[in-house]
Amino acid sequence: KQEVTQIPAALSVPEGENLVLNCSFTDSAIYNLQWFRQDPGKGLTSLLLIQSSQREQTSGRLNASLDKSSGRSTLYIAASQPGDSATYLCAVFGGDMRFGAGTRLTVKP
Amino acid sequence: GAGVSQTPSNKVTEKGKYVELRCDPISGHTALYWYRQSLGQGPEFLIYFQGTGAADDSGLPNDRFFAVRPEGSVSTLKIQRTERGDSAVYLCASSLSSVSNTGELFFGEGSRLTVL
Numbered sequence: 001k002q003e004v005t006q007i008p009a010a011l012s013v014p015e016g017e018n019l020v021l022n023c024s025f026t027d028s029a030i031y032n033l034q035w036f037r038q039d040p041g042k043g044l045t046s047l048l049l050i051q052s053s054q055r056e057q058t059s060g061r062l063n064a065s066l067d068k069s070s071g072r073s074t075l076y077i078a079a080s081q082p083g084d085s086a087t088y089l090c091a092v093f094g095g096d097m098r099f100g101a102g103t104r105l106t107v108k109p
Numbered sequence: 110g111a112g113v114s115q116t117p118s119n120k121v122t123e124k125g126k127y128v129e130l131r132c133d134p135i136s137g138h139t140a141l142y143w144y145r146q147s148l149g150q151g152p153e154f155l156i157y158f159q160g161t162g163a164a165d166d167s168g169l170p171n172d173r174f175f176a177v178r179p180e181g182s183v184s185t186l187k188i189q190r191t192e193r194g195d196s197a198v199y200l201c202a203s204s205l206s207s208v209s210n211t212g213e214l215f216f217g218e219g220s221r222l223t224v225l
Contacts, residue, residue: 099151
């Protein structure tokens with residue numbers, strides 16, 4: 001059974017910092033990996049989707065990488081802003097989609 | 110519709126009652142997923158439909174939980190004899206893709222179930 005782990009569980013940074021969120025998974029036989037953002041009391045918003053054949057995807061200040069063989073993905077956020085405060089979840093798809101517990105990010109003004 | 114729609118957004122019920130939660134996926138999306146999320150946790154997989162059939166229902170916690178998708182579009186998650194431990198946010202997601210051609214997952218806002 002696929003296990004997905006996200007480190008750190010929580011992160012607090014001052015505005016403007018670049019930061020990295022980590023995601024690891026136990027079974028490398030995946031079709032894709034997706035990063036989501038979740039605001040309190042809300043559903044999940046898709047940020048980036050990386051297919052298993054890809055190494056990275058970029059959208060604006062966000063960059064996600066995938067190293068399938070080592071079972072790792074990172075989400076890089078450049079020049080963080082208070083509006084980036086949310087919980088970030090990674091999910092891997094290998095037939096079904098399994099989620100990590102998320103990293104709760106706080107960006108202080 | 111433009112996005113995944115879930116109803117009701119909030120449901121409060123008493124222990125032992127029966128509840129139904131509805132999900133209306135994005136038009137044309139063949140894959141539909143149900144998840145359950147407790148406070149501070151990531152979404153927990155329940156069941157996945159490809160078209161009308163349940164491709165994987167291994168996440169359903171017990172036989173009190175059942176889901177259908179009779180016409181390959183709208184899905185209903187049914188919970189019998191609800192227990193307090195069933196209280197959570199139930200999330201639905203849909204995707205264009207089949208298993209071998211995966212694509213982006215889009216989520217609804219969820220249905221918050223509270224069992225008193």
